[in-house]
Amino acid sequence: MILTQYPDFAPITRHLRAMYSSRLLLAAVHHLHVFEYLQYGPLPVAELQRQTGLADRPASVLFPALCAMELLTRTADDKLALTAVGQHLTRSASPTITGYTGLEAGDPGVLDMTDRLRNDGPLHSTDGIAYVKEGEGPSPMDDPTLARTLTLALAGRAKALSPIVAANLPRHSGHLLDVAGGSGYFTYEWLLVNPEATATLFDREAVLTVADELLTAFSQSGRPGAETVRERVTFLPGDMLTDPLPETDLLLAASLFHDWPDDTCQLLADRFAGALRSGGELWVHDAFLNDTLDGPLPVTDYSAQLFWVTKGRCYSRAEYRKWFRQADLTTPDETIPTQMDYSLIRALKS
Numbered sequence: 001m002i003l004t005q006y007p008d009f010a011p012i013t014r015h016l017r018a019m020y021s022s023r024l025l026l027a028a029v030h031h032l033h034v035f036e037y038l039q040y041g042p043l044p045v046a047e048l049q050r051q052t053g054l055a056d057r058p059a060s061v062l063f064p065a066l067c068a069m070e071l072l073t074r075t076a077d078d079k080l081a082l083t084a085v086g087q088h089l090t091r092s093a094s095p096t097i098t099g100y101t102g103l104e105a106g107d108p109g110v111l112d113m114t115d116r117l118r119n120d121g122p123l124h125s126t127d128g129i130a131y132v133k134e135g136e137g138p139s140p141m142d143d144p145t146l147a148r149t150l151t152l153a154l155a156g157r158a159k160a161l162s163p164i165v166a167a168n169l170p171r172h173s174g175h176l177l178d179v180a181g182g183s184g185y186f187t188y189e190w191l192l193v194n195p196e197a198t199a200t201l202f203d204r205e206a207v208l209t210v211a212d213e214l215l216t217a218f219s220q221s222g223r224p225g226a227e228t229v230r231e232r233v234t235f236l237p238g239d240m241l242t243d244p245l246p247e248t249d250l251l252l253a254a255s256l257f258h259d260w261p262d263d264t265c266q267l268l269a270d271r272f273a274g275a276l277r278s279g280g281e282l283w284v285h286d287a288f289l290n291d292t293l294d295g296p297l298p299v300t301d302y303s304a305q306l307f308w309v310t311k312g313r314c315y316s317r318a319e320y321r322k323w324f325r326q327a328d329l330t331t332p333d334e335t336i337p338t339q340m341d342y343s344l345i346r347a348l349k350s
């Protein structure tokens with residue numbers, strides 16, 4: 001398999017996202033009292049949610065993270081329980097470590113995380129949520145300056161990952177629809193290895209302006225075939241939640257579902273299934289939680305980062321398979337790791 005010229009930047013992304021672990025841990029111990037509620041024995045997730053006052057999304061971010069930290073565990077009958085280490089995060093334990101962790105309990109990031117967990121999102125979001133355009137509300141992705149900043153912020157990641165994704169997507173002479181394609185690198189790299197194929201890059205207009213500039217640089221890179229890519233790309237501005245999507249053989253959803261809540265993910269899966277031709281394939285490039293919702297730690301950290309900045313979180317493959325089955329797609333049990341803790345999964349239209 002063709003690999004990228006770059007090393008795996010996972011050490012960078014893991015340490016970047018690890019900040020959110022600390023915030024989750026201290027919010028859980030000192031503000032939401034998760035460990036105190038569990039000190040008398042295991043509780044079903046729904047009961048722990050009731051006691052802590054957490055809605056589904058924050059609970060699905062916090063509890064898997066505490067499991068990944070090895071402070072909570074899932075029992076055979078699917079309850080949450082303290083581990084031997086976690087027991088020492090209760091005030092009555094001997095020794096208790098809560099005096100020591102308490103030194104950081106007032107950290108502004110911890111207090112903000114506590115508010116966001118309790119509120120299922122930021123207390124105030126008058127400017128909209130990063131990477132998300134929904135309904136008539138404002139979106140940074142429609143503001144030329146913010147859209148440029150956010151798109152360029154993701155462009156380096158896409159530049160590193162896109163050659164690996166392109167090498168693992170099917171070889172095809174048909175059409176690729178890259179929904180919410182951002183910088184466009186995933187499209188451009190795939191077209192480079194599929195010289196007969198065409199593609200549509202679908203995103204907000206202000207994002208596509210930036211993608212167009214990046215395509216100019218890509219086309220002039222001197223890489224063999226790069227000069228043919230522009231004539232094979234269509235830039236299509238729109239709203240993927242409401243606008244018609246063009247028919248396609250392959251559909252790429254890279255770092256897309258994780259920006260949205262569960263019901264919107266089902267809507268997107270249905271819409272993407274509708275855009276696929278018979279025999280078409282939906283490919284998802286994302287970071288996946290364990291189906292047991294107890295890790296892995298780099299993904300629970302990422303899930304917390306996404307919880308902080310978007311309307312979504314990381315999901316397990318089982319959660320994706322549920323949306324895809326509902327959309328009448330078949331879901332091969334296959335995962336292709338790329339880099340930075342991302343992987344590819346796919347769903348097929350018969």
Ligand SMILES: C[S@@+](CC[C@H](N)C(=O)[O-])C[C@H]1O[C@@H](n2cnc3c(N)ncnc32)[C@H](O)[C@@H]1O
Nearest residue numbers: 131132133141158180181182203239240254255
């Ligand atoms: C996290 S970025 C992913 C970009 C790219 N796929 C990547 O992996 O680098 C999410 C993208 O979704 C786009 N987006 C958000 N809401 C959208 C909507 N309603 N319709 C179309 N695109 C949307 C944003 O503009 C942004 O470019």
